[in-house]
Amino acid sequence: MSSSLAPSARGSRLALLVVGLCWLAVLFDGLDMFIYGSVLPHLLATKTFGLTPDRAGDLGSYATFGMLVGALTAGTVADRIGRKKLMVACVTLFSLASGVCAIADSVTVFGLGRTLAGVGLGGLLPTAISMVSDYARGGRGALTIGALMTAHHAGGILSAYVAKWLVEPVGWRSAFWVCVLPLLFVPVLAKVMPESLSFLVAKGRTEEARALADRYEVELPAAAGKKTSADRWDALIDLFRGGEWLQTLLYWLASFGGLLLVYGVATWLPTLMRGEGYNLGSALTFVVLFNLGGIVGMLVAGRAADRFGAPRISALWFALTAAGVFLLSVRMPLGVTFLVVFLTGVFLNSAQTMIYATVSIRSTPAGRATAVGWTSGMGRFGAVFGPWLGGQLLAAGNGDWGFTAFALAGVSSMVFIGLAALRSARRPERSGAEQQLIAAQ
Known part of the structure; x- marks a missing residue:
């Protein structure tokens, strides 16, 4: 391969890597979101924690309330620490929160775990889409973002199989231990994922942003006035x-x-x-x-x-x-x-x-x-x-x-x-x- 073609090939592979990392993060988001609904029939049938349908509904709302908090604060936090760091923090949070659910000895502790997981889940998706928007190659924005959003539902599919294969023979806690496994993905995300171009430009780190844009062969976002x-x-x-x-x-x-x-x-x-x-x-x-x-x-x-x-x-x-x-x-x-x-x-x-x-x-x-x-x-x-x-x-x-x-x-x-x-x-x-x-x- 000639040297003139090498940067293009490298940029294409790296842009695909960014989308792939975000896709995996959103996949884990979907798994964690849907796992509660997938194990809920078993929790009710075995009366785990003395769970009743109305209490189970409350627990389901805890995660979505956490998502409300995460979604409303994600933009502000990302503006301060960067989108890459926020993604790492969100995956870490909902993975550790699933561990809290797995070891919970009461409905109160379990509810706390689901609430904390919701905060991480609510902050991840908009941040991930912002990331792939920065690095989507020309003319492929719709395809890239549409493909990313399929990961959430793929996580829902995975949650059903996790529950089907593990809950009856091993127990419901095993399903939440599976949701802790994304912690193994966090170091990879932290090391390989580049920072958002929009964040770098907004922070005045223009030279760093330009170097990344050239490397990934994407258009550098225009600087916007601070609101x-x-x-x-x-x-x-x-x-x-x-x-x-x-x-x-x-x-x-x-x-x-x-x-x-x-x-x-x-x-x-x-x-x-x-x-x-x-x-x-x-x-x-x-x-x-x-x-x-x-x-x-x-x-x-x-x-x-x-x-x-x-x-x-x-x-x-x-x-x-x-x-x-x-x-x-x-x-x-x-x-x-x-x-x-x-x-x-x-x-x-x-x-x-x-x-x-x-x-x-x-x-x-x-x-x-x-x-x-x-x-x-x-x-x-x-x-x-x-x-x-x-x-x-x-x-x-x-x-x-x-x-x-x-x-x-x-x-x-x-x-x-x-x-x-x-x-x-x-x-x-x-x-x-x-x-x-x-x-x-």
Whole structure:
């Protein structure tokens, strides 16, 4: 190979390495997030810690509350210490927190472990997407980010197999010990991962950023003016000026219902399916199919939104999700149920992404980051409420209503995002790459 070609080949391999490291980190994120739902049927059946359905719902909400904290603080922390260090810290935190769950001798200690894990989980995904955005090679931004987001659902699939292979023969603690293993990945991440180009430029380390950009053969991000606290508050107030308050509220309500549905189903799907008469093996197979659907959905949603518009796709996806979730409350032949679970995963896991795309499309450039960030933050309260709601319904002996309640959340999000889109002025659609970028918020 000639010397003129060597830098290009080296840059390509290193850029792929950055994406690969982030993919593995998000895979571990998904494993840790979904593992609780995968072992929950066993915890309830064996009455571990005297666990009841309502208490189990509370525990599920602890992790999502931690994710709310992690997501809201990730940007501030990353601005101070750098995205690379934050990624290392997040993987370390949720791995150690799983160790706390594995050795827990009470429901209080177990809940603390899940809360701490949630903080790490909530901070990792937006940081990882920011990293791959910096290093995505020209013209491949949408493909790179879409591929990264499949890792979360791959982690969900892995969680089902971990539970299926280990929980019955070895015990539920073994599943959480598996979630500690990403600690072995931390030194590799710390040594090999380069720092974010955006962070280096923002900190004035321009020469270091330029050297990395040349090495990875990517475009150096433009320096942005530093935002003050007053700027951030002005952007937030703009969301409520004039008649904008109603549209903002509709977006927030749509996001609340969407994440209630996502995390409610993710936590309770195996348990609810067991309640419908399926054995544990089949219930965990549903988790696999649900997350396979999520992978497919993430790869096709952007293309559909490019063609038909993100608001339409978001509303349609939520309608199809609601129909799929409701059908799961009906006893059907096993093959049909498998198909419904897969299709529900396709639509559910990308419907929320399309809310963020819609908000981004309808926002002004100056206020876009604030609008999407707060829509995501308000939605996180739904993520906390969803697992709790499922637990309360099961505790009251109304497990059959679990799927109905989640389906109604999908219908509400369809209505709210549809009304918001009708009220907003028509603006040019964003590209598929941009729509997937804001899915990290």
